Amino acid sequence: MAKEIELKLRLSPAQARRLQAHPVLSGNKPQKYQLLNTYYDTPDFDLRQRGIALRLRRKGWAVWLMTVKCGASGAGGLAQRSEWEAPTQPGVFDFSIVTDSGLREFLEAQHSRLQPVFSTDFTRTAWTLDQAGSVVELALDRGKINAIPVAGDTAPVSEPLCEVELELVEGASPDALFDLAIALASDLHLHPEIASKAERGYALAEGVLANPVKGFVSTVNKDMSPVDSFRSIALSCLTQLQRNEAGAIAGKNPEYVHQARVAIRRLRSAFKLFSPVLGVDFVEVYSPRWRELASGLGSARDWDVFLTETLAPLEEAFPGDADLAVLRAKGEATKAKAQASAGIVLTQKDYSQLLLAFSAALFRVDPPTIDAQGKASALKLRKFAGRRLQKRAEMIEQLVNEHGKMNAERRHELRIAFKKLRYALEFFAPILPCKRLSAYQLSLSTLQDLLGTLNDQVTASRLIKEMHPKGEPNPLTRGWIAGRTQLLVTALNDELRGFMTNRKPWL
Known part of the structure; x- marks a missing residue:
């Protein structure tokens, strides 16, 4: 079993063209090949429910590979997943390569029910780079994701694909991935992508936007240090924030903006809670930046609460009141502007850079030598x-x-x-x-x-x-x-x- 450590970044086609001319890639000849991937699941999506991605890949024109991945994408675009891959033939699934016995038995039990759900068809341009003692593959993928039509559908549904994957080929720490991404992001607008190609494919196949995501249950345990606990909590907050990005940007449901605000509020609260065991520089750099982002999302929620929880009961109690009608019209217009403004904040380069830099800093944060009380911080x-x-x-x-x-x-x-x-x-x-x-x-x-x-x-x-x-x-x-x-x-x-x-x- 291989352990896949990669950082996924979204970019526009214009930024993709600029990336290929970036000085970081100068003098490094890339490989270029076509990848056609078909993802399989049961009719009830049993694999997805267990966080499993199963695909058959055609690389070039003749090489076929079967891949099983297990584990979700992480906050800040960083994913660390278990992966099994081996040569195969079209339509052939050999799960003997899976070393996890429970997972292997599950997949074998579902074998007869497997069917194609969606496909990805893209050109990969890949560079192999030496990065601070590690070896990183930078892969630029450009193409599309296609939902496979079910009976009765008249035409397939597709969406464009344009992203960068930075994969750790040699090395154990994600530092090299973040260093390279931050260097590129200083010139390009690269956004950490939390959704894998598989997640995007499922969403396309179902044709629905994921529901607003609330805060996750804490996973801290008594054996963690305070700093490790902060890291776990902060990554959970980032995941909640990023899981609500698309809905907030779409602007149709104010609950996405609300949950994005909650995620930032929880993160800022964690900063204050753990401040005695965090380095002063780390807190001083990032706490104000998250406060500033939160202020950019604030008014949209205020207007939504006003319209639904204050004005609506008044309208019910006093139907037809002219003054309330004026307030409703003005309130709806102002709410729409605030909602659009909140969505724009989450599309800005500053936000993307904050996600990337903060995620990198989280994996590097260490406790100060002495805490605020003058005692050893290893509490x-x-x-x-x-x-x-x-x-x-x-x-x-x-x-x-x-x-x-x-x-x-x-x-x-x-x-x-x-x-x-x-x-x-x-x-x-x-x-x-x-x-x-x-x-x-x-x-x-x-x-x-x-x-x-x-x-x-x-x-x-x-x-x-x-x-x-x-x-x-x-x-x-x-x-x-x-x-x-x-x-x-x-x-x-x-x-x-x-x-x-x-x-x-x-x-």
Whole structure:
């Protein structure tokens, strides 16, 4: 079994032409050949459900290969997959090459049900490069992906293919791949591609855009160091972000932008949570860049919440109100502009370069020699988690116990503090006691929902004031928001009293 380590990058045909003239490739003669790949699965896509790609490849005109790949593409375009490949003949599947016995038995059991699902037909131009002691193959693939028509379809569906694959031929570290990609990306617009050709083929065959992707369950474990845990969490956040890119750019469903924002918010929270064990330079370079990106996606979500959760109930309660109709028209127009603007942010070269540079930095980040407390930073994860969770809980207690009125500004601070605690609990959940954690998280979730809805009322008041033709919201909308706010504040105070008596799951 081979271990495939590759970095996949998307580019336009114009950038592809520039790539072939790039100084990095100067004096290096490429190989050029045609590749026709047909991917197989069962009618129920059982292979895809297990993360398996099975293809028959014709290289040139006479060489046929069967390939089995197992494992998903990773964040930042980097993929590390198990791969088995051997010569074959058209239509022949010999799974004896698969050394994983469980996988081999599964494939053999599905043999009679296999059918072609889609194909890729492209020209590969490949250069072999020496890169910092490693050997890297740079392959430029240009062609198309074709969905194989099913009975009743009149014509095949296809989409263009133009991408670069950097594969580690000799060497064990992905550093060489990232170094080469960053050097090329300084002159070209190369975007880290999280979707493999197989994923794109399946999507084309089904004819649907993947659903918005929520945050993934944390995979940290007690044997990880704090730095390794941060790396795992950060890569998970990047994966969530990239899985929502296409939908956010398409601009038809605001949930994609929302989930992209959530991914960045979780990543920024992880920066703050793990800052004592991360190098100062690393935090100072990347934390502000993610904050800037988040601000470019912000307003689209605000308008969507306003239209669906504030304005819609008003319209239902007061049908035909002329002022509400004006707000609806202006709100929809402004939301569309904000949605389009968010999509544009995710197509910019700056965003692509941030993904690439940050992914590279994640694989290289090391703990500082001394942490902020002047102690060795090689702290056991369970102890580190307890300290950081306790600090976040104390921030909440301080805000709740402060004298004076719990006004909108204080509630906003409290909402952010609860959000930080919630994300921290989700990150560390695998190493915390399950029973105590579940009850604590349930109470925390209820409070965060209340605080989030209260914040939405503040945002709604601001948005209405900005677009109202008279400069001030009319008594109807103003009274509705004020009444709803009062009900929420009462519920919030009741929940806070209960939460403060809960036993903390990390103690």
